[in-house]
Amino acid sequence: MDELKKIVEVIRENESFFITSHIRPDGDSIGSQLALKRILEKLGKEVTIANHDPAPKTYDFLSGRESIKQELPKNREFDVAFVLDSPELSRLGSTKETIKKAKVIINIDHHLGNKKFGKYNYVNTKASAVGEEIYELTKVIGFKIDREIALCLYVGILTDTGSFRQSNTTSRSHEIVADLMKIGDLKPAQITHQVYETQLPSAIKLLSMTLDTLERSEDGQIAWMTITDEMFKETGTTKAETENFINYVRSVKGSEVAILFTELAKDEVKVSFRSKSSADVNRIAKTFGGGGHLRASACTIKGDLEEVKEKVLAEVEKQLR
């Protein structure tokens, strides 16, 4: 809480703010950035958001979505840079340079092993989403959340908890969500529809092809699926449309570790991990230079798809034993 008080002081004392988040932004990074932007603007501040990659189309219904930039004027200097949902600066891609030029860096995150790269670091690994942390920040400011902010924070928490199904979901998550629902008169069924039930047929085609690749280890403890670059091309889809695919692997009976291999480009593979109850997938991802949370993590590995799969599966087998 002390760190939050200092962050509030920095907000009060400065004028221009930059907000960014990790490459390939998700519902939590987009929702928490848009919420924070609106909060700061209502406090009379000047705010710019930019991310390395575009926001997934799914989140087009969030207010302020069109203000997210991908490029910034060179040499633009801000008083304060907020980095949300990112355990280290190397996860930011092209916005890293702008961050480094800011007078003060504030790091708000919930990942294990966060590098505390900010002057101020509010890192709560028990928070299910940065959305929760931004909510806590409004409490310390004494800021009254409006409907738009409530919706953004709700979407962040909804998506980062896998619709409140994952083990990071706490009683605090539900308390916050209940409050957001009241403030914004939010309708969960309608939001769920907007986030999960507006898939293009091409994305469903990709899902169908991906499901077809399901494999399991002999004892059934490890299950995995694979998306190749070819499959993206054939269906005319992008990585942004695969956010939920890992949950299908996770749902296989008897599997403790679920893995999704996604070929991003030639010789570059994103590997996403989920675990159900005992395996520490943060540690597994860390072995390959990635990280995340105890039950959800990811890494990007250079190399041929088949080689990467072999290496990763061998490592998971080893760590499960």
Ligand SMILES: [Mn+2]
């Ligand atoms: Mn997050």
